[in-house]
Amino acid sequence: MTAQIESARDVLRKIAEPWATDRGLAVSTTTLLPGGELATVLIQSDEGGLYSVSDNGAGREAVLHQGVLGIGVGAKRRAKRIAEAAGLHIEGDAFILRRVSEAQLPSAISYIADASRSWAQYVVENAVVSRTAEMAEVVREKLERVYTSAKIRRQTAVLGASTTQYEFDFSVEIEGGRLALFEIVSPSIQSIAFAHTKFSDVGRAHNDWLREAVVEDLSLWPSDQTSLLSQVTSHIRSANEDWANLPRAA
Numbered sequence: 001m002t003a004q005i006e007s008a009r010d011v012l013r014k015i016a017e018p019w020a021t022d023r024g025l026a027v028s029t030t031t032l033l034p035g036g037e038l039a040t041v042l043i044q045s046d047e048g049g050l051y052s053v054s055d056n057g058a059g060r061e062a063v064l065h066q067g068v069l070g071i072g073v074g075a076k077r078r079a080k081r082i083a084e085a086a087g088l089h090i091e092g093d094a095f096i097l098r099r100v101s102e103a104q105l106p107s108a109i110s111y112i113a114d115a116s117r118s119w120a121q122y123v124v125e126n127a128v129v130s131r132t133a134e135m136a137e138v139v140r141e142k143l144e145r146v147y148t149s150a151k152i153r154r155q156t157a158v159l160g161a162s163t164t165q166y167e168f169d170f171s172v173e174i175e176g177g178r179l180a181l182f183e184i185v186s187p188s189i190q191s192i193a194f195a196h197t198k199f200s201d202v203g204r205a206h207n208d209w210l211r212e213a214v215v216e217d218l219s220l221w222p223s224d225q226t227s228l229l230s231q232v233t234s235h236i237r238s239a240n241e242d243w244a245n246l247p248r249a250a
Helices: 003-012 058-065 073-086 102-144 189-205 223-230
Strands: 025-032 038-045 051-054 089-091 094-100 152-159 165-174 178-184 210-215 235-238
Touching (some): 003 025, 003 038, 025 102, 038 102, 058 102, 073 094, 073 102, 094 102, 102 152, 102 165, 152 189, 178 189, 189 210, 189 223, 223 235
Parallel strands (some): 178 210
Antiparallel strands (some): 025 038, 038 051, 051 094, 089 094, 165 178
């Protein structure tokens, strides 16, 4: 480790405990990326006794972990806009800030981590919107095999016990004047957390209504996530399987 990097390490200990890698110093930040992992920033020596600070592709890695394999033109334009707004550059999959002094390291780390988070969140959210639209068509087709179109309602607004209004992807009126509510849930922390809140609050207000979480492929979900949803739902339905046990319409 060079004297310059060792000097930076002393500065960085004031905000976090850095660790040495074969490429430079890595620093874990408090910035959450999609998926819940903390953004890690890489510090390397630059010319003139200065430093470069990079997310080392952490945003791209977080996006991959959320199942987004391809990066489209729109996502690349977004990365460029985020970088320009913060005075950063893009090298490959990484946001980078060059010619940073020791005193500027804490601020540079914050800028890089926030850029990484903002871009990854944008990409994941847009992928979820696109995939949810595709999933909605699958759910509609499955419901229409059992119920008439007149019984199926799209984007149903329901009040929870807290008087908060929630919108569910689909609803069907079933026997006893009850509703069966269907909500498409993706395996992201944000989607699961919001679905849990929504189902829990509505369940307290309408305990006899069916609360149906719809996922793309249940076999790919970890048990801790399915257990969390099971606490507040009647069923977790996999979109790639047959729905043989749908309730009878009113």
